[in-house]
Amino acid sequence: MKKMIVALCVSAIALPAVYANVYASEAKSAADAVTKKNLQTTRQYYAQLIAGTPGAQTRLAELNMLMTMLPKGGDIHHHYTGSVYAETYLDWIGQQGFCIYRESDSAKKQEKFRIESRPAFLTDENKSCLKADAIRKDNLFYRELMSTWSVVDFSNHVHPQVAPDQHFFNTFGYFSGISKYSTNVGLRILKQQAKAENQQYLETMLKSAPITDHPELSAKIDALQSSSSKEAQTQAYKEAQTQAYKEAQTQAYKEAQTQAFEQFADFLAKDAGAQKKIADYVQETINDAAGIDDADFTLRIQTYVSRNSAPSKVFSSLYAAFAASQNNPLIVGVNIVGAEHALVAVRDYDLHMQMFAFLKQRFPKVRLSLHAGELVLGIVPPEHLQHHMRSALQIAGAERIGHGVDIMHEANPDQLLAELKRRDVPVEINLTSNDFILGLKQHEHPVAMYMRHDVPFVISSDDAGVSRSNLSREYFLFASRYTPSYDSLKKTVYNSIRYSFLSPTDKAAQMRQLDQRFAKFEAAAANLAKSAKSQF
Incomplete structure (x- = not known):
């Protein structure tokens, strides 16, 4: 009898827990059903906005509003100095x-x-x-x-003007005297702007890496450009294959190049002055980023070099960039910047790619995102359109390609598209700056081609301050011009975290946060859809 009473008592105690589990399961099922319904409603609402109503144009104002509300994930092709407004x-x-x-x-x-x-x-x-x-x-x-x-008023009235690309790149020279005034303050401003757009992650190119000179060793690297065979380079452009490029160089040139790189790198590794510059640069970057991260926003830094400097300066700065980024959780990658069609950039492009390849062997953990293929027909001779993306990918080992808009002119572009897909190397799409700098209008842009060939890509802002734009505007242009499905749009947002240079742990946390943001967004979008429907 006592055992029966005890059993009954235990059962009576256990029943509420069982009911609680049942209620929790039912509540989760109900919540999941609401989430799925919100997703489907958002899909339908978005489809209506990009298609327009019968007899009407695309509902651009509503689409613009929805893209402002859209969770942005990250902006991973972003220049600090060009993103602060004038x-x-x-x-x-x-x-x-x-x-x-x-x-x-x-x-x-x-x-x-x-x-x-x-x-x-x-x-x-x-x-x-x-x-x-x-x-x-x-x-x-x-x-x-x-x-x-900035580019404000450039196109909306008649006035004396320089070429668009020259105007764009000139702006940096004008405000360079103040752009380093307080980088921490500037980052806080950019953070608030990003959070206002529902953006949670920023990977910005903040400051160029320091340069250390050694007259004798610098002279050896500077001589490499004039020593290379123009005929061999031309043949390499035509063949546009890494192996063909290597075979085209003379053995003497290859040995001179390797020796010059090794001697300068060894000097930089041992020189106290060079190492202090790198250490100071890292500490300066840490100070710049102090207090920026919070529960809703994460900042990471890319370091970079200018592609329009003398070869020895590019190499010295690249070494510092690689050294600063190796094993550094804040400085997560290295890039190369500057007008890709400028005289020095075109002349030394292949040499720069070889520098990346050499330093990547010394610093294997460093992540690379390279500006490559920011070119159109006419801005450079045709042969220079045939290999920039391919060289960045195959020689330098780029994990992301910035801009990549000359893909249609690259040698064997079908093979390059397939290789980008196979290697899972994304292209960073910057619609506004590609339009202004290169005159690449709407459907001339290859982003739709990347979509059709399943090449990964991200939407980014580039230099929003100079372009008078923001990340929401870039998503609006993407959605209104190329009308991706809602699922494709959402995948593109997730790509900005997936292909970031965050650590695996940080990336997983960012993905979870993005899941939560999309659940809230789709609930809000579903309400918008109901409200919009009631008005028509």
Whole structure:
């Protein structure tokens, strides 16, 4: 009898727990059903927006709103200095007490729109140099300044102008005198802008890596370009295969190249001054990023070099970039930047790829995302369109390709498309800057081709401050022009985390966060769809 009573008592205690489990299971099933319904409703609503209503155009305003609400995941092709808006730079000029010249004077070595920071010239007597407050009161000069420091007003009225690509790259020279004013403050501004767009991760190219010179060793590397055979390079362009490129070089040149790289790298590895520069650079980057990460936002840094410097400077800076990035959880990758069609960049392109290949052997853990194929027919001779992406992939070992818009002109482009897919190497798509810099309009852009051939890609912003854009705008252009399905759009967002250079643990956490953001977004989108339907 006692055993029966005990059993009954135990059963009575256990029953609520059983019911709780049943209720929890039922609640989860109900929640899952709601989530699935929200997903389906969002799919249908998005499809209506990109297709338009019968007899009407695509519902662009609603689509724009939806893309602003869309979880963005990450922005992984992003330049810090080009992403801060000119208005912010002007604020910093005011805080520093600097001024900007309103007229050019060659005799005084003064140039219109340039920043003056030298104390001897920051006087009331220098009437040609305006302080920030005075600039804001002079509407005409203010508009001119904004138009010079960014692309605002470039295309919407007739005015004297330089070529679009020159205008774009010129802007960096104008605000370079203030862009390093307070990088931590600038990153905090960019963080708030990103969070306002429902973006959770930023991988930005922050500052170029330091350069250390050694006159004798530098001269050996600088001589490599003039020593290479133009005929051999031309043959390599035509064949556009890594093996053909190697075979085209003379044995003497290959040995000279390897020796020059090894000697300079060994010097940099042992030189106390070079190592201090690298250590200081790493610490400076840590200070710049201090306090940026929080529960909803994560920042990581790419370091980079300029492709339009002398070969020895590129190599020295690249060594520092690789050394800074090796085993560094904050500096997660290395890149090369600058106008790819500029004289030095074109001349030394193959040499740069060999530098990457050499340093990758010394620093095998370093991740690489390279600007490559930011070219169109006419901007360079045809032979230079045939190998830039392929060389970045096959020689340098790029894990991501920045821009990649000359794919249709590369030698054997069908094979290159297949290789990008097979290697799972994504292309970083920058629609606004490709349009402005290269004149690559709408369906001339190869992003739809990448979609059809199942080549992975991400949507990114590039230089939103100069372009007067943001990441939401890039997704809006992608959705409105190329009308991907909602599932394809969503996959593209997830790609921005999947192909980031985050650690596996951090990447998994970001993916979970993105899942949660999409659940909230699709619930909000479903409500929007109901509201929109009730109005028609």
